[in-house]
Amino acid sequence: MKNFININDVVDYKSLVKQAIFLKNNSHAFKKIGENKILGMIFFNPSLRTRLSTLKAASLLGLNTMIMNFNNEGWNLEFEDQSIMSGDKAEHIKEAAKVISQYCDIIAIRAFATLTNKVDDEGEKIINSFLKYATVPVLNMESSIAHPLQALADAITIKENIKTSKPKVVLSWAPHPKALPHAVANSFVNMMKVTDYEFVIANPEGYNLNPEITQGIKVIYDQKKAFKNADFIYAKNWSSYDNYGKILLNDNSWLINTEKMELTNNAKFMHCLPVRRNVIVSDKVIDSDNSLVIQQANNRTYAAQIILKKMITNEK
Ligand code: SN0
Secondary structure, eight states, X not given: OOOBOSGXXXXXXXXXXXXXXXXXXXXXXXXXXXXXXXXEEEESSOOSHHHHHHHHHXXXXXXXXXXXXXXXXXXXXXXXXXXXXXXXXXXXXXXXXXXXXXXXXXXXXXOOOOSSOHHHHHTTHHHHHHHHXXXXXXXXXXXSSOOXXXXXXXXXXXHHHOOSSSOEEEEEEOOOSSOOOSHHHHHHHHHHHTSSSEEEEEOOTTOOOOHHHHTTOEEESOHHHHXXXXXXXXXXXXXXXXXXXXXXXXXXXXXBOHHHHTTSSSOEEEOOSOOOBTTTBOHHHHTSTTBOHHHHHHHHHHHHHHHHHHHHHTOO
């Protein structure tokens, strides 16, 4: 694997999940593989799990790391070609990406969607500019439209908790006070598409995800109906896609509570974190024994470790 940008870069998802679970039980098995190599991590947005789990994964592989929070530590970057840089942008991505490539063997990038310009967001301006100008492999730590390391950790977590061969997995929209990106939901959908699980999306009208991504997936506008017989409830907020970046619903009618979880087949509760308690999910549900959120966060390490390992060795 050269770059890891989205779930489609995974050739065999089942084998990848198995290899990640192997690493979880043998995390020091490849502790020299990254020796004398450097992972550079560039953040344009905040991070807790991605930053620390990727650092831990690098350390387990013997990789050295460099981190930069570009928003407050880097020069303001220009991405446009042929621009006259007389404004507030001090450095062009062309130089920045090439320079960083001389210091690092892999560049990992976090750059969220702006949610103000759909064309720019879908064009993945930041990560694609790094792919274009960097001379080393690029790892996606959540871009405008994809968060594949999260989706891989989620697939590992489902695999660890599966009770039937074809569980019912529900991705449920839930409320949030801020407009949030579609990246986590998109990658989760892409991951579910390559499994044999029964998968449905529950969201209010007006909140359908990009139809190119959800093609062939059942979307239900009635949350309670969708929850019936579910084995996994994956909660996530996203802003409207059609009415791009807008919040259309801000009451608590889609909050995930005990009453709704009781409609399921004793389902496990999942969320990528950070989560707004009592807005997305009630305390009782997230604090219950059925909640997998901490296990999901733990699996971020092994998702990052297997991907970094494959990038270092350039194996499929
Ligand atoms: C991000 C998102 O894409 O939804 C990162 C998730 C891994 N989440 C947020 O930005 C939450 C911010 C908030 O204020 O709750």
